[in-house]
Amino acid sequence: MKRLAVLGSTGSIGVSTLDIVAGHADRFKVVALTAGRNLPLLEEQIARFHPEVVAVPDLENARRLRERIGPCGPRVLYGTEGLIACAAESPADMVVSAIVGAAGLEPTLAAIQAGRDVALANKETLVIAGELVMAAVAASGCQLFPVDSEHSAIFQSLAGHSKTDVRRLILTASGGPFRNWSLDDLIEVTPQDALAHPNWTMGRKITIDSATMMNKGLEVIEAHWLFNLPVDRIAVHIHPESIVHSMVEYVDGAIIAQLGIPDMTTPIAYALSYPERLALDLPPLDLCRLGQLHFAAPDSQCFPCLGLAYDAIRRGGTTPAVLNAANELAVDAFLHEKVGFLDIPRIIAAVVEEHASTAATSLDQVLAADRWAREMARDIIQELQGASYP
Numbered sequence: 001m002k003r004l005a006v007l008g009s010t011g012s013i014g015v016s017t018l019d020i021v022a023g024h025a026d027r028f029k030v031v032a033l034t035a036g037r038n039l040p041l042l043e044e045q046i047a048r049f050h051p052e053v054v055a056v057p058d059l060e061n062a063r064r065l066r067e068r069i070g071p072c073g074p075r076v077l078y079g080t081e082g083l084i085a086c087a088a089e090s091p092a093d094m095v096v097s098a099i100v101g102a103a104g105l106e107p108t109l110a111a112i113q114a115g116r117d118v119a120l121a122n123k124e125t126l127v128i129a130g131e132l133v134m135a136a137v138a139a140s141g142c143q144l145f146p147v148d149s150e151h152s153a154i155f156q157s158l159a160g161h162s163k164t165d166v167r168r169l170i171l172t173a174s175g176g177p178f179r180n181w182s183l184d185d186l187i188e189v190t191p192q193d194a195l196a197h198p199n200w201t202m203g204r205k206i207t208i209d210s211a212t213m214m215n216k217g218l219e220v221i222e223a224h225w226l227f228n229l230p231v232d233r234i235a236v237h238i239h240p241e242s243i244v245h246s247m248v249e250y251v252d253g254a255i256i257a258q259l260g261i262p263d264m265t266t267p268i269a270y271a272l273s274y275p276e277r278l279a280l281d282l283p284p285l286d287l288c289r290l291g292q293l294h295f296a297a298p299d300s301q302c303f304p305c306l307g308l309a310y311d312a313i314r315r316g317g318t319t320p321a322v323l324n325a326a327n328e329l330a331v332d333a334f335l336h337e338k339v340g341f342l343d344i345p346r347i348i349a350a351v352v353e354e355h356a357s358t359a360a361t362s363l364d365q366v367l368a369a370d371r372w373a374r375e376m377a378r379d380i381i382q383e384l385q386g387a388s389y390p
């Protein structure tokens with residue numbers, strides 16, 4: 001029986017994880033859950049999975065939850081300390097890291113330092129603090145399993161091969177809802193347009209990241225740390241069908257890919273049950289019916305976020321943490337209709353430009369860079385608000 005702590009249990013990945021657990025109750029036991037604002041759903045999950053401990057963002061929500069679940073319920077913790085306790089002090093064998101954004105970093109790092117295996121969905125953790133996190137993985141001897149579909153595909157395509165034989169990793173990207181749009185069309189994009197992803201159902205932030213292609217930029221950085229390859233050997237191909245989830249090219253020219261329908265259940269389940277595979281009740285991939293698969297190069301003019309991410313990891317140090325923080329604020333401002341869609345890369349580029357990168361080998365260094373970038377992004381967003389665009 002594998003004991004799980006699910007961080008971000010009320011989100012898209014968290015809910016899919018718990019569905020897998022419910023279908024394989026003989027293999028998994030939930031010992032900890034954490035949620036943001038959706039207390040009603042957390043309450044339902046508590047009644048269904050009986051965790052020993054849960055965490056919510058603040059004392060007020062903790063009090064409210066304690067009142068509702070009564071004295072027989074789990075321990076209710078709150079704040080970053082609560083998240084860390086669920087990740088590192090609960091009796092979990094594996095921590096599913098599925099909080100969105102920089103808030104996922106500290107509990108994920110704490111889980112790793114405590115020697116827990118981690119199923120990593122929160123890509124921001126490696127973007128912000130890849131060097132630090134991979135050093136902690138090596139020191140603790142825990143295992144880090146990718147949940148992101150591209151990284152799961154690469155992980156699966158590397159199995160049985162020598163890493164020294166790898167020439168390139170090729171990440172696929174759907175291209176999002178605005179593939180083939182012109183710059184003029186992109187000026188008018190609304191949050192509703194951007195939230196309508198053609199292939200994947202995901203949380204709001206990652207859906208906007210997919211529309212700007214920052215998601216793929218964050219994934220290039222994530223792949224760099226997970227698979228220990230320079231970004232110059234990590235390519236991105238647009239693949240609108242989202243069937244080939246990513247590929248590994250070897251020195252002899254062979255390319256190994258992993259294919260499947262676009263459904264996060266498969267990569268989540270593989271991270272939970274590795275090296276075994278769980279029988280899942282998903283529709284099969286019918287390649288004959290599909291007929292064709294397409295691939296193209298990304299459009300760097302309409303989607304500059306991908307290039308910004310490559311530049312940030314090349315600069316290294318605290319720059320990727322700054323890129324991530326600026327992106328989080330820019331996406332939030334776009335979702336609240338404070339800035340336009342094309343302002344997102346502008347804001348990020350302006351913040352990164354102002355940043356004097358330093359080493360990112362301690363948590364304090366990356367958290368300080370994250371705070372600095374948020375303040376800078378806030379100022380730029382305020383300046384942009386009300387300014388006519390472009």
Ligand code: NAD
Nearest residue numbers: 008009010011012013035036099100103121122123202203
């Ligand atoms: P989501 O917005 O649906 O869920 C996020 C979860 O984190 C929720 O439970 C929310 O309550 C919690 N949360 C948010 N802010 C918090 C905070 N400040 N403190 C504590 N908890 C907080 O997001 P998602 O789509 O499930 O994505 C989660 C992570 O997985 C992201 O990093 C995303 O990039 C990654 N990911 C998601 C998908 C996908 O298909 N959804 C695919 C690959 C990777």
Ligand code: MG
Nearest residue numbers: 148149150219
């Ligand atoms: Mg992905």
